[in-house]
Amino acid sequence: MDLFLQLLVNGFINGSNYALLGIGFGLIFSTTGIVHFAYGSVYTFAAYVAWFLATSFGLALLPSMAGAIVAAVLLGVACYTLLYRPLELRRAPPLIPLIASLGLNIMLENLNAIIFGSGVRSANFASEVYFAGPVFFTSVHIWQVVSCIAVVAALVVFLRKTRYGRAILAMTDDPNMARVVGIDTKKVSYIVFALGSAISAVAATLTLMKDGASTHMGFIAVFMGFVAVIVGGVGSLRGVIAGGFLLGIVESLGLWKISTEWQSSIAFIVLFIMIMLRPQGLFSIARR
Amino acid sequence: MRKFLTAAIAAAAIFMAGPATAQEPPKDPEVFRFGAILAMSGKGDWYGKVMSRAVLLAVDEINARGGVDGIPLEAVIEDHKSGVAKEGVSAMTRLINISGVQAVLTSFSPPTQAIAPIADQQGILVLNGGGTSMALLGLTDMMFHNRTLASDLAIAAAMRAEELGLGNMAQLAWKNDAGESMIAAADPFWEKAGKSIVATEYMEIGAANIDTQVAKIRVSNPDWVALWTFSPETGLALKKLREFGVKVPLIGVEYTGDVKELAGASAEGYEYATDFFAPSAENPWSEQFAKAYRERYGEEPEFYAANYYENVYVLAEAIRRARAEGGAYWNGRKLAEVIRKSPTFPSVYAKEMTYQDNNVALKQVGVFRIENGEPTFQKFIDLNR
Numbered sequence: 034m035d036l037f038l039q040l041l042v043n044g045f046i047n048g049s050n051y052a053l054l055g056i057g058f059g060l061i062f063s064t065t066g067i068v069h070f071a072y073g074s075v076y077t078f079a080a081y082v083a084w085f086l087a088t089s090f091g092l093a094l095l096p097s098m099a100g101a102i103v104a105a106v107l108l109g110v111a112c113y114t115l116l117y118r119p120l121e122l123r124r125a126p127p128l129i130p131l132i133a134s135l136g137l138n139i140m141l142e143n144l145n146a147i148i149f150g151s152g153v154r155s156a157n158f159a160s161e162v163y164f165a166g167p168v169f170f171t172s173v174h175i176w177q178v179v180s181c182i183a184v185v186a187a188l189v190v191f192l193r194k195t196r197y198g199r200a201i202l203a204m205t206d207d208p209n210m211a212r213v214v215g216i217d218t219k220k221v222s223y224i225v226f227a228l229g230s231a232i233s234a235v236a237a238t239l240t241l242m243k244d245g246a247s248t249h250m251g252f253i254a255v256f257m258g259f260v261a262v263i264v265g266g267v268g269s270l271r272g273v274i275a276g277g278f279l280l281g282i283v284e285s286l287g288l289w290k291i292s293t294e295w296q297s298s299i300a301f302i303v304l305f306i307m308i309m310l311r312p313q314g315l316f317s318i319a320r321r
Numbered sequence: 322m323r324k325f326l327t328a329a330i331a332a333a334a335i336f337m338a339g340p341a342t343a344q345e346p347p348k349d350p351e352v353f354r355f356g357a358i359l360a361m362s363g364k365g366d367w368y369g370k371v372m373s374r375a376v377l378l379a380v381d382e383i384n385a386r387g388g389v390d391g392i393p394l395e396a397v398i399e400d401h402k403s404g405v406a407k408e409g410v411s412a413m414t415r416l417i418n419i420s421g422v423q424a425v426l427t428s429f430s431p432p433t434q435a436i437a438p439i440a441d442q443q444g445i446l447v448l449n450g451g452g453t454s455m456a457l458l459g460l461t462d463m464m465f466h467n468r469t470l471a472s473d474l475a476i477a478a479a480m481r482a483e484e485l486g487l488g489n490m491a492q493l494a495w496k497n498d499a500g501e502s503m504i505a506a507a508d509p510f511w512e513k514a515g516k517s518i519v520a521t522e523y524m525e526i527g528a529a530n531i532d533t534q535v536a537k538i539r540v541s542n543p544d545w546v547a548l549w550t551f552s553p554e555t556g557l558a559l560k561k562l563r564e565f566g567v568k569v570p571l572i573g574v575e576y577t578g579d580v581k582e583l584a585g586a587s588a589e590g591y592e593y594a595t596d597f598f599a600p601s602a603e604n605p606w607s608e609q610f611a612k613a614y615r616e617r618y619g620e621e622p623e624f625y626a627a628n629y630y631e632n633v634y635v636l637a638e639a640i641r642r643a644r645a646e647g648g649a650y651w652n653g654r655k656l657a658e659v660i661r662k663s664p665t666f667p668s669v670y671a672k673e674m675t676y677q678d679n680n681v682a683l684k685q686v687g688v689f690r691i692e693n694g695e696p697t698f699q700k701f702i703d704l705n706r
Contacts, residue, residue: 036540043532153553153579155560162564169539169565244529244557245583253529285533293534294496294523 035167040285046174048281049181050236054254055261055273056184057232063205063268064225066127067117070134072233072258073251074141075112079105079234080246081149087156094158094176098238102231109230110223112137118222138251146248155245173243180235185274188228192270197224205268260300264307266314275315279303345648353388353640353651354395356416356425357629358432363403365429368451368625372428373398374618375626379633382613389640394633397422406435413439423653426632430454437461444654448635450628455502458679463657467628467635467674467682469596469704474574475503475549477594477686477702479510482545482572491520491543493534493558495550503549503574519543524554535561548573548593556583563587576689576696588691594702597687598627598670610669631669638666671703 054076061069083101086092092100116137120130161172192198200221204211212218233254240250257280265276284299307314357376360369376396384393397420399412409432416422417439425440427433428451437460440447447464449457453471457464469477482490490511494500504521511518520541522534535558538546548558548571555573560583562571573593581588600611610630614622622630642659643650664676674682683704689696
């Protein structure tokens with residue numbers, strides 16, 4: 034039972050990280066229709082920037098995270114400006130941005146290695162350890178859950194209460210109709226790339242703090258974000274959150290009685306079951 | 322008289338020819354030219370530098386003493402660009418077709434694996450001193466290894482745990498052939514010692530999240546945790562195990578700069594078994610090699626240099642033994658045959674080493690303990706015991 038409780042807590046904590054990744058990736062995907070696999074490299078870049086600021090300038094967690102957010106926003110917007118936007122203007126078929134994003138991901142992954150070196154990086158942010166009966170967690174785990182809640186709350190307010198937030202919802206619902214009613218879809222695309230990239234930087238800084246950073250960390254991050262979006266339902270914020278937490282908890286509790294050698298298969302099993310039983314996802318909105 | 326002379330010449334000819342089973346005289350080449358396919362460029366060029374230095378040092382030493390039975394050795398060094406398999410294959414092809422080598426020293430697992438079928442087909446002796454992958458085993462009878470493979474390092478680590486009087490073992494392993502081979506080697510060793518294995522957990526290479534594995538290890542209440550992983554995952558494992566309050570000894574098989582970076586203070590007290598060269602008075606050859614290397618290159622030799630230096634001497638000794646059997650001995654298959662026939666060779670580590678049936682030499686490995694962030698040598702473990 035002790036192990037069950039610990040795995041449940043682990044799953045919840047990991048789920049908050051997957052939910053964050055899913056929110057950032059899903060925001061871009063559901064609004065622009067671009068499967069931005071280079072999101073993984075933006076996430077990696079943010080982690081390395083946070084590491085650089087923390088180790089070179091001795092910055093604490095929040096200033097390092099702020100620097101990482103700025104860097105990720107710049108890189109994310111540059112991805113849209115230099116790659117996806119020209120493809121949109123040329124009316125490239127949907128497969129082309131997908132392939133371009135894979136190429137961009139490889140290029141940025143190498144660029145990260147050239148800029149920061151290919152070795153692993155860690156930053157010694159202060160971290161406390163807590164025990165609640167048989168269950169263990171650290172201050173980094175608390176940061177992960179709190180960050181997820183804070184990002185979700187801020188995003189809900191932004192989407193419902195601001196003009197651009199409502200424009201994002203409209204474009205997510207129907208991009209053609211949004212254009213017809215006068216929404217500047219180009220500007221909205223820039224905003225979602227900036228927001229999605231900023232959210233990736235929050236998750237990246239916390240991962241740096243918890244597990245360290247490596248140049249290949251982006252692949253699994255973007256994959257988990259992608260699975261959370263598909264499981265939760267494209268275009269649904271609550272769906273992505275539910276998908277992220279479901280993925281984290283199933284991934285952790287699924288190994289309660291079976292060998293951990295199956296760990297990497299669990300995300301795929303969740304994905305396959307969801308695609309077969311409910312291909313529209315848990316909370317999908319009807320679209321296009 | 323003519324008849325007598327004819328008979329005498331015939332008798333002399335028969336005498337000179339000897340009995341029907343006598344060996345043929347050796348067919349000597351002008352030079353024993355061999356190849357060395359090393360990481361001369363790319364990210365791993367440090368390995369190529371130390372390995373090629375050691376090869377050239379050994380060649381010069383042997384030639385200064387008159388070569389092998391009076392015939393000089395010559396090394397042709399090629400580049401696999403830090404582990405690129407196709408570069409290894411190109412280099413092997415050049416060495417065979419242009420340089421006409423019968424033996425090749427190789428490093429890194431991917432190019433070594435890639436050249437194995439060529440060596441097998443063309444009958445070229447391959448001596449590996451760097452690649453550790455279990456995938457290198459059984460590829461060809463032409464390949465021999467003087468680098469301790471992962472499974473033997475695991476046994477050395479388990480031997481260390483046994484010496485420390487540790488009981489229940491939990492193990493965290495890479496989910497690949499290296500991790501599985503270490504489990505396959507350590508499990509029977511530990512059970513034979515009458516002790517228990519309380520948890521066996523796996524992690525992917527490149528895994529960022531091992532909280533589940535660590536939680537399962539923690540509740541298994543082990544007396545020690547074996548880390549059958551390599552860099553950088555060993556660093557993550559050390560960090561997570563200590564973070565989760567696992568206070569028992571942690572023993573593994575590697576400690577690198579990346580492991581140090583990731584683990585930080587969590588690495589304190591961690592012990593690991595690895596190939597280690599240290600000159601000692603017990604083996605004057607080791608001191609002589611270290612002195613010559615230091616004088617020539619201004620640096621202390623480490624185990625990679627020692628392995629390749631030793632491999633040149635293994636080749637020279639194999640040539641000598643093959644030549645003693647006469648005939649067309651300068652041939653990779655013949656060299657491999659004499660190594661298998663008599664698998665014990667002088668070693669620059671201990672006095673001698675013996676190739677096992679799997680063509681891997683059993684050697685002593687060093688045990689280190691991390692103290693104040695730095696590895697401190699504890700002792701040698703003899704895998705031959």
